[in-house]
Amino acid sequence: MNQAKQERSPKNRMEWGFKLFSVFILLDSIACSPLSLSSSKIEELPLTSPPGTSIAAFAEGCFWCSEHIFESIPGVKEVVSGYAGGHTENPTYDSVNTETTGHAETVLVYYDPSKIQFAELCRIFFLSHDPTTKDRQGPDIGSSYRSILFYKTDIEKKIAIEIQKEIAVANVWRNPIISEILELKRFTKAEGYHQDFIKRNPNQSYVRNVSIPRYYEFQKRYLDYRKSKSQ
Numbered sequence: 741m742n743q744a745k746q747e748r749s750p751k752n753r754m755e756w757g758f759k760l761f762s763v764f765i766l767l768d769s770i771a772c773s774p775l776s777l778s779s780s781k782i783e784e785l786p787l788t789s790p791p792g793t794s795i796a797a798f799a800e801g802c803f804w805c806s807e808h809i810f811e812s813i814p815g816v817k818e819v820v821s822g823y824a825g826g827h828t829e830n831p832t833y834d835s836v837n838t839e840t841t842g843h844a845e846t847v848l849v850y851y852d853p854s855k856i857q858f859a860e861l862c863r864i865f866f867l868s869h870d871p872t873t874k875d876r877q878g879p880d881i882g883s884s885y886r887s888i889l890f891y892k893t894d895i896e897k898k899i900a901i902e903i904q905k906e907i908a909v910a911n912v913w914r915n916p917i918i919s920e921i922l923e924l925k926r927f928t929k930a931e932g933y934h935q936d937f938i939k940r941n942p943n944q945s946y947v948r949n950v951s952i953p954r955y956y957e958f959q960k961r962y963l964d965y966r967k968s969k970s971q
Contacts, residue, residue, distance in 0.1 A: 772802030772845070772880050772946060773837070782832060784928050785820065785848065787892065793817060794853045796861050796896075797824055797924045799844035799888035800869035801877025804937040805951045806847040809868045809958055815856030820848045821937070822929045825888055825920075831928050839882045846888070848927050858896055862903035865889055865919075867965055868958040871907075872915035878950055890924035897921065912965065 789795045800806050803821040810819045823831040826843030836843045849861060869877055871887045889904070891897040900921050908917050929935075938947050 772804060772885075772950075782822075782830070782928055782931055784926060785822070787924060787927065789850055792852065792854075793850050794858070795892075796849045796851065796858055797846050797890035797927060798849065798861075798865045799825060799846040799886065799890070800865060800871070801845070801885045801887075802880050802946075802951070803845040803847050803930065803934065804947070805954050806845075806868070807936070808938040808951060808955055810847055810849050810861075810864070812955070812959075813851075813856065813861075813864060816849055816851045818850040820850075820927075820929055821934045822846055822848060822927050824848075824890060824924060824927045825922055833931055833934070836884050837882070839884055842883070843928075844884050844886050844888055845930075846890070846927065848929075859899050859903055862889060862900055863907070863965070864958075864962065866903065866907040866917070867912065867962050869954075870913065871917045871919040872913045874918055878954070887919040889919055889921050891921065892924050897923075910965070910968070912961070 787795065798806060798810075807819045807821050810816050823836055823841075823843040824846040826836070826841045828835070828841040828843070831841050831843045835841050836845070851861065865871075866889075869887065873887075875881065875883045875886050877885045877887070889900045891900050904917055904919065904921070907913075937944075938951055941947055
């Protein structure tokens, strides 16, 4: 059988189809990116909060993981996945993934300040991801996965800097913290399929292999840190 016929044979096409499918499965298991995307509305959210609540924003890698972590914190009312820190308008998942818009995957956290303070949310930020890796978090690489602690006021900026120093002095991380501390100017809500992704897709390979282990690592690290501070 000549090469041209061999390439067109059913068996050969089946083998190549299987190889291509395997590549997609591999990519799906190591990156914060759904295989099947659907178009849905994105919108810029106001940087205000309902009475009795405050907002904070954090970028720390894949927002699926961050959303799941912050939603588990007592005093947090709602978490929205989206994009912040960029220089273009109307960011989308596809455009942000080009690493040219300046945006980072970010979560907007609505919380009850009578139950949890901004300073504690900052501690959770520094303990729920590795703030020492530049433009990378686990298997996700690029500026859209960089570490950013956002602030809205000068008071919040001061608190953020103080907590960063606190975590650095505690030697939680082996390498220096390189997180950016930036003013939150705009926040765009991500496409609908990104919201509550882990709750809706508990068996997705990235969720099982990356998100859930990261969540349990955070729980232990946070508990150990709180114990050490109380001693």
